Amino acid sequence: MRIVGILALLLSSFFVSGQVLHWKTEPEGHYRGAYQWEHSLQFIDAEIYREGDALMIRSRIPEWTDYGFLESEMQRDSVGLYTFNTYWGKTTARFDSVYREWIGHVDYDLSRLDFHMKAVVRPGKNNPVEKTDWTINRGEVQLNGELWVPASTEPLPLAILIHGRGCGDRSGFIGKAEALSKQGIAVFMYDKRGTGQSTGDCALAVHDELVADAVAVFDTLTSQEAFTPGRSGFIGYSAGGWISPAASAKCNPKPGFLITVVGPATSVKGQQLDGARAFGKVYGYSQADSLAIERYTNLTFETRNPSKTYKEMRRLLDEGQGKSWLNWLEDTDIPSSPEAISELWVQRFSYDPGPDLQSLQIPVLSLLGGSDPVVPWETNSARFMEVMANNPYARCVIMPKASHGMEHGDRQVELDIDLWFKPSYYKFDRVAPGVYEEIIDFIHKKTATGVQ
Numbered sequence: 001m002r003i004v005g006i007l008a009l010l011l012s013s014f015f016v017s018g019q020v021l022h023w024k025t026e027p028e029g030h031y032r033g034a035y036q037w038e039h040s041l042q043f044i045d046a047e048i049y050r051e052g053d054a055l056m057i058r059s060r061i062p063e064w065t066d067y068g069f070l071e072s073e074m075q076r077d078s079v080g081l082y083t084f085n086t087y088w089g090k091t092t093a094r095f096d097s098v099y100r101e102w103i104g105h106v107d108y109d110l111s112r113l114d115f116h117m118k119a120v121v122r123p124g125k126n127n128p129v130e131k132t133d134w135t136i137n138r139g140e141v142q143l144n145g146e147l148w149v150p151a152s153t154e155p156l157p158l159a160i161l162i163h164g165r166g167c168g169d170r171s172g173f174i175g176k177a178e179a180l181s182k183q184g185i186a187v188f189m190y191d192k193r194g195t196g197q198s199t200g201d202c203a204l205a206v207h208d209e210l211v212a213d214a215v216a217v218f219d220t221l222t223s224q225e226a227f228t229p230g231r232s233g234f235i236g237y238s239a240g241g242w243i244s245p246a247a248s249a250k251c252n253p254k255p256g257f258l259i260t261v262v263g264p265a266t267s268v269k270g271q272q273l274d275g276a277r278a279f280g281k282v283y284g285y286s287q288a289d290s291l292a293i294e295r296y297t298n299l300t301f302e303t304r305n306p307s308k309t310y311k312e313m314r315r316l317l318d319e320g321q322g323k324s325w326l327n328w329l330e331d332t333d334i335p336s337s338p339e340a341i342s343e344l345w346v347q348r349f350s351y352d353p354g355p356d357l358q359s360l361q362i363p364v365l366s367l368l369g370g371s372d373p374v375v376p377w378e379t380n381s382a383r384f385m386e387v388m389a390n391n392p393y394a395r396c397v398i399m400p401k402a403s404h405g406m407e408h409g410d411r412q413v414e415l416d417i418d419l420w421f422k423p424s425y426y427k428f429d430r431v432a433p434g435v436y437e438e439i440i441d442f443i444h445k446k447t448a449t450g451v452q
Contacts, residue, residue, distance in 0.1 A: 020381045020385055020398065021397050021398070022400060023398065023433075023438075025098070027048050027055065027074075027095050027100075029048060029119045029122075030123075031046045031117040031118060031119055032117065032120045033102065033115070033117030034117075035113045036113065036115075043062055043063065045060055045061075045062060046060075047059075047122075054074075055073070056074065059086050061087055070086060070087055080094065082095060086106065089106050090106065091105070092107075096427075099401070099433070100118065101425070102117040103115070103415070104116075116425070118430070119433040121179065121440065122437075124440075125150070125183075127151040127152060129148050129181045130149045131146055131148050132146070132147050132149075134146065134190075134220075138193075138213060140199075141193050141198070143190050143198045143213055144190060144196065144197035145170055145198075146170060146189055148177050148181045148187045148189075150181045150185070156185065156186045157231045157232065157443050157446075157447040158186045158233075159185055159186070159233060159234075160188045160214065160217055160218060160221070161173045161176060161177070161188070161189045161234075161237070162214055162235065162240035162247075163192045163243075164237045164238030165238060165330070167195045167202035169195040171196075173189035176189075179436050185440065185443055192205075204348070206349065207242070207246070207349040211243055211250065212250075214243055214244065218234070218247065218255065219251070229255060230253070230447075233256050233257035233258055233259065233362075234247060234255060234258055235259045235439065236258075237262065238261070238375070239263075240263060241353070242263065242264065242351050242353055244258055246353070248360055248362070249360060257364070257365070257442065257443060258362060258363070259364075259366075259367070259443075260364075260367070261435070262367065262368060262372055262375050263375070264375050265353060265357065265380045265384035266352075266379060266380055266383050267354070268349055269350065270352075270379070270383075271374075271380075272346060274375075274376050274380075275373060275374045275375065278373035278374075279328050279373045282373045283327075285324065290325075293325040296313060296329075300341075300344050301346060303342070303347070306338035306339065306341050306342070310341060313334075313341075333345065333346065353387075354387045357387045357388060363394075363395075363446045364388060365396075365438065365439070365442045366380070366395070366396040366397070367435060367438060368381055368398050369398075369399055369402035369432070370400045370401050370402055371403055374404040381398065397438055399432040406432050406435050410426070410428055411426075413427045
């Protein structure tokens with residue numbers, strides 16, 4: 001089986017709609033790694049795939065430009081060790097199915113080379129990218145951003161990136177834009193109102209204003225000949241997962257797709273309460289602290305009797321000094337006066353995405369982190385599938401062990417191998433494998449099929 005066949009197989013496994021899926025634990029995929037010997041590295045690229053019942057590896061050493069790919073069957077023994085051939089010889093390795101990394105060694109001559117590979121996004125065409133500055137007028141507010149368009153003779157899909165909570169400019173999206181544009185996806189990222197080169201007041205912005213900003217960006221870009229609404233859509237990150245469904249529902253015509261990354265499917269209040277409880281479990285809050293953070297969170301949504309509400313909030317904050325539950329709060333969760341309660345972030349952005357999600361009959365992808373205490377996957381995946389029950393193009397995927405930043409963090413990992421000892425390796429922090437594969441394949445599949 002060659003690469004075209006491999007890609008078709010992977011795509012067919014990625015797009016199962018109407019299900020909550022945990023990211024695959026099978027070894028198939030694209031990998032990049034290195035041999036290591038006496039402080040020196042030599043890199044290796046590999047594709048692992050199925051050919052009938054056999055697991056196969058097709059590897060090459062990029063530095064060896066005069067050599068092609070070497071194909072080998074991968075044999076797995078009773079304790080979970082794999083053996084296969086590479087250019088340096090017989091390799092023995094273990095597969096970490098959670099973090100999708102291979103750890104092993106190669107017996108070469110009288111030496112022993114260490115071997116390590118990680119699952120990565122399959123290389124795209126990596127065409128040159130044209131970057132242009134854009135200004136979008138929104139009455140008294142001007143939104144400034146960048147449009148990245150990879151060179152192509154075919155129409156391109158367009159992804160509009162939507163910020164999460166806080167006052168962030170486009171700089172936080174540079175890495176995401178690079179990853180997507182290398183895969184043939186045009187990207188627009190902009191400074192949130194009141195940040196970077198955009199005008200307005202971010203500190204006092206409300207939900208409906210940011211939604212209207214996103215709609216204006218979509219309308220402006222899709223009025224250009226290069227982009228059509230059916231090939232364009234939003235990717236909302238974290239709290240951007242509340243802005244992007246509302247914007248998608250208001251766009252006319254509708255976007256071609258919607259993706260939320262660690263974006264809640266619950267209401268703002270539901271998410272704040274779920275997150276507070278999850279934080280309590282992760283960090284071992286006492287029962288008293290758990291009750292305090294839940295009570296405080298409920299008070300942030302209170303609209304009656306601000307003087308009484310503020311007095312109780314101050315009491316809880318004073319009693320909580322030095323306690324870990326205060327780490328859950330953002331600065332914009334703490335009012336400076338009774339009058340400032342109405343200006344808290346949760347009140348300015350109070351919203352339930354359920355009705356808007358339910359109204360959408362477009363492809364919608366929700367990516368959630370399996371170890372995210374901010375947007376817990378259990379409640380959010382259940383709500384997502386509930387409100388998307390009549391949308392055959394809805395997909396929800398849980399990334400194992402991923403945090404709210406969709407990262408895994410540095411850690412020493414013990415491998416579940418049936419030996420008299422537990423082998424381990426050091427895993428560096430990185431974005432969870434599968435995040436960009438899901439986003440890229442979802443967008444390309446949608447734009448290839450033209451689902452509406």
